[in-house]
Amino acid sequence: MLSVLIGKVARGVSRIRGGGGSAFPGLVVEKLDKNFLARTLKRLPRGVIVVSGTNGKTTTTKMVVELLEGQGLKVFTNRSGSNFTRGVVASILGEVNLTGRLDADIAVLELDEAHAVHFVKAVRPNYSLLLNVMRDQLDRFGEIDTTAALLRTIAQHTADGVTLNREDARVRAIADSLEGQEVSFFGLSEQLRSHFPSDDDLHRGAANQATDLPEAGVVLEELTEGGGTYRIGGEQVSTQLTVNGAYNTFNSAAALAVVRQALGESVDQVALIDALSRVSPAFGRGESLEVNGQPLDLVLVKNPSGFRLGLSSFSAEGVSTMIAINDNYADGRDMSWLWDVSFESLRAQGVKRVTGVRAYDMALRLKYDAVPFDAVEPDLKKALDEFIAAEPERPKRVFCTYTAMLALRKHLSEYTEVEAFA
Numbered sequence: 001m002l003s004v005l006i007g008k009v010a011r012g013v014s015r016i017r018g019g020g021g022s023a024f025p026g027l028v029v030e031k032l033d034k035n036f037l038a039r040t041l042k043r044l045p046r047g048v049i050v051v052s053g054t055n056g057k058t059t060t061t062k063m064v065v066e067l068l069e070g071q072g073l074k075v076f077t078n079r080s081g082s083n084f085t086r087g088v089v090a091s092i093l094g095e096v097n098l099t100g101r102l103d104a105d106i107a108v109l110e111l112d113e114a115h116a117v118h119f120v121k122a123v124r125p126n127y128s129l130l131l132n133v134m135r136d137q138l139d140r141f142g143e144i145d146t147t148a149a150l151l152r153t154i155a156q157h158t159a160d161g162v163t164l165n166r167e168d169a170r171v172r173a174i175a176d177s178l179e180g181q182e183v184s185f186f187g188l189s190e191q192l193r194s195h196f197p198s199d200d201d202l203h204r205g206a207a208n209q210a211t212d213l214p215e216a217g218v219v220l221e222e223l224t225e226g227g228g229t230y231r232i233g234g235e236q237v238s239t240q241l242t243v244n245g246a247y248n249t250f251n252s253a254a255a256l257a258v259v260r261q262a263l264g265e266s267v268d269q270v271a272l273i274d275a276l277s278r279v280s281p282a283f284g285r286g287e288s289l290e291v292n293g294q295p296l297d298l299v300l301v302k303n304p305s306g307f308r309l310g311l312s313s314f315s316a317e318g319v320s321t322m323i324a325i326n327d328n329y330a331d332g333r334d335m336s337w338l339w340d341v342s343f344e345s346l347r348a349q350g351v352k353r354v355t356g357v358r359a360y361d362m363a364l365r366l367k368y369d370a371v372p373f374d375a376v377e378p379d380l381k382k383a384l385d386e387f388i389a390a391e392p393e394r395p396k397r398v399f400c401t402y403t404a405m406l407a408l409r410k411h412l413s414e415y416t417e418v419e420a421f422a
Contacts, residue, residue, distance in 0.1 A: 037089055038123045046073065046106035048123060049262060052116045052154055053131025053171070054147065055306050056251045059243065060131060061110040062282045063255035068106060070275025071259075071268060076104035088119070106262075113150045120157035128158040129258040131251075133170045134199045134305050144170070144199055152177055163258040166213050168198045175214070186257035187216035188250065189231075192223065195312070196250055197305065218257040220250055227277075232256060232269065239277045244288065244297070245313040247306070252276055291388055291415045296396040300405055302331065304340035310399060311341070316349045320396045322387045323366075324380060324404035325356040331401040335361055343369040350374070352390055355383035356404045380407045388415065 041048050051061045065077045078091040088109055092102065111119055120128075130151045133144055148170040155162045155174045158181055165171045166185040175183045188196060222229040227240040228249040241249060256276065260267055281287045287298045299314070301307040327333050335358050343366055351373040354363045359378045366373055374390070377383035387396065400408060412418050 037092070037119075040092055040102060041107055041123050043101060044076070044104055044107055046262075047126030047159075048107045048109060049258060050109050050111055050116060050120065050125040050128045050154060050158070051131070051258075052111050052113050052128070052151060053165075054113070054134040054303065056131050056247065056254070057110045058282045059248055060129065060251040060254050061108055063243075063252055063276065063279050064108045064129070064259060066279045067255055067259045067272055067275050068108065068262075070271050071263060073105045074103060076102050076107045078109055111154075113147055113154075117150050117153045120154050124157055124159050125154075126158070126160045127163070127258060127262045128154050128161075129163045129254060130155060130165065130171050130174065131254055132165055132168045132198070132305075134303050148174075155181070161261045163254070163261050165254065166216050167193060167196065169200060172214070182261065184257055184261045185214050185216040186218045186253045187213065187220070188253075189219055189221045192220060195223070195246060196309070199305070216257070217260060218253045220253040223249055228252065230256065232260070235269075237269075237273055239273050241277060241279070243279060243281045245299075245310065247309040247313060248281070252279075289412060289416050289418060291396070291412070292392045294393065294395050296388075296398065296412070296416075298405055298408065299397060299399050300402065301399050302401055304337050307338075307341045307399065311343070311345050314397060316346050316397075318395065319349065320387065320391045320394045321346060321349065321351045322353040322355065322383065322396070322398045323351055323362055324383070324398060324400035324408060325354075325358040325362045326401045326404040326407075327358050328403040330403050338362060338365045341365075343371050346371045353377055353383045353387045355380050356401065359383075380404060381411050384408055384411055 049064060051057055051064065061077060065075045068075045076092070078088045088111070109119075109125075133148045133151065151171065152174045155164075155178055161182040161184065162174070162178060163184045163186065164174055166187040172185070193201075217233065219231040220228055221231050221236065223246055224238060227238065229236060229238040230253060231237075241252065243249075243252070256272065259272065289296045289298070297314070299310045301310050325335065325338070327335050338361065346366075347370055351366060351371060352375075354360075354366065354373050354376045355378060356362070357378065359376050363373060363376045375383075375386070377386060387398075398408060409418055
């Protein structure tokens, strides 16, 4: 197939020029063959699962993939985290043969909320997992109800089943607009709701008190040291997790729910929990590297909820902290959301370096919360070098926006082994 051959050549050239997971080859194929994506994915015997929402897409997608692999399935996914349609096409080009066939049973795709709408109109997914709606990148999506409408469109174009977050009122309400699809929910026990506030909770200052919540197939009952306890159907199950952070424990409940819906009665629950315990972090999402014999954790932050959960999930005691804030297109240009985050938990230990395009905005925000910081250095590479050299004997943690995380990972490869995502 000519479009596949040209796309593979474009992908090879992009990689040689340092493009890595560039979506450029996907753009080339989209121009040459508008039906490539639909034709390729419709051949998969178990179809397509789409994962979308404001927070947690990349980590949850990785969890779903590894849970399905633990059930013996071959899974295709957009591993680079490029969640636009052309990014999916670029990922396919890395695995498809010259006849346009993927060696996979099922596809699990992370999709940006807006681009997912275009995708589902071209390729109707069998299942969709919709995580949450937060005020994120207002310059792209507009107000929060617009984002909710995008997710509703994804659900309405899903063929078989939709898995929804019952704790998010806007996501929960999507169920009322569906006809024919099987609907399942994942959720939280009552005592955990204050730990995972929805967007409305953040703005009214109280946790969800709804009493008419639907029954959820998977409920995160309790956060345990290094893991969680879940109610799955009528059974209570506890497991340790390799991924860090309370927010990732809730993401795992979402992953369990959609896999159980997609596989139905054929699911092997023992294998499911075993696979969950072994899922490693997605790149930059609670990823832990080793530098000079000490751990260096990368924590992605991109909106108030994500930053708050990141700060609350990890103790600052005994850890050197750096914050890296960019405002490139993929980060969102409006950084005013930093003022919706409390940084008081960093006050005792302080922050060693503040860096990125919006380093001075971040430094001003820390000033207002009386959080001391050693230096402001907008240059990410220079700041990272200084950060690593400052206290080589201490564990380190970097809170970073998306494009800052990509740049820091690239530079960190000069210090330690960093997994590549092509």
